[in-house]
Amino acid sequence: MSRLDSFINRMSAQRDILNHVRDTLDLPAGAVLEVGLGNGRTYSHLRENFSDRRVVAFDRQFAAHKTLAPAPGDFIEGEIRETGQGFVDKKAALVHADIGTGYPDKDAITLEWLPGMVAGMLAEGGVAVSGLPLSHPELEELPRLPSVEEGRYFLYRKT
Ligand code: SAM
Structure with a gap:
């Protein structure tokens, strides 16, 4: 698969899974955490589609488009x-x-640390969406969407 096809698959998996969470999964009260702000594409999607919630973004440094600057206190800089x-x-x-x-x-x-951190961040019944597989006893993997290729992107519910 070309790097271009791989990139497009990743982007469409992100959009399809986040829309699936929005449309079909019940979420508990609480914030949305964007772990890895990057260019801010998925952050923008989260802000638009979970607009009634606080969205907090993490990255080593802010490098997204300036129109996406999070509210004060909602960008957490560092490792x-x-x-x-x-x-x-x-x-x-x-x-x-x-x-x-x-x-x-x-x-x-x-x-070595991400699965435990994500599990710890979530409320019971909360949902994790990840580009890396998160193997953790408190994270139950949810069925893969038909549009998402195996191993591309992962969806979990905290038990
Ligand atoms: N989903 C984002 C988007 O739609 O634009 C892209 C995220 S990009 C693939 C990953 C980002 O996570 C990078 O900006 C990188 O700096 C950040 N990152 C990766 N590992 C990190 C770490 N351990 N601590 C802080 N930031 C990290």
Whole structure:
């Protein structure tokens, strides 16, 4: 598969899963956490589609379009492994984590802490959407959408 096709698959998986969460899954009260703001594409989608909730974004630095600047206090700058600790036990409704690199050795290091952090960030019944698989006893994987290729993007409910 070309890098272009792979990129398009990832983008459409993100949109399809986030729309599926919006349209068909009940979410508990709580904020939406965007773990990896990047260009702000999915952050923009989250703000538009979960507009009744606080959306908090994390990244090493703000590099999104300036029109997407989060409200004061809703952009958390720094290493997520550390900054995310401040959101553990705050009972988020939805966590979207898009911090995979495509390099298995780097992603293996992220996967040492990301599943536990995401599980800790969520309220019971909260939903996680992730580009990396999140293996954790409190995260139950939900069925893959037919439009999303296997292993591309993952959806979980916190039990
Ligand atoms: N979903 C975003 C979008 O639609 O624009 C793209 C996210 S991009 C793939 C991943 C982002 O996560 C990058 O901006 C990177 O700086 C950030 N990131 C990855 N690992 C991180 C870490 N451990 N701590 C802080 N930021 C991290």
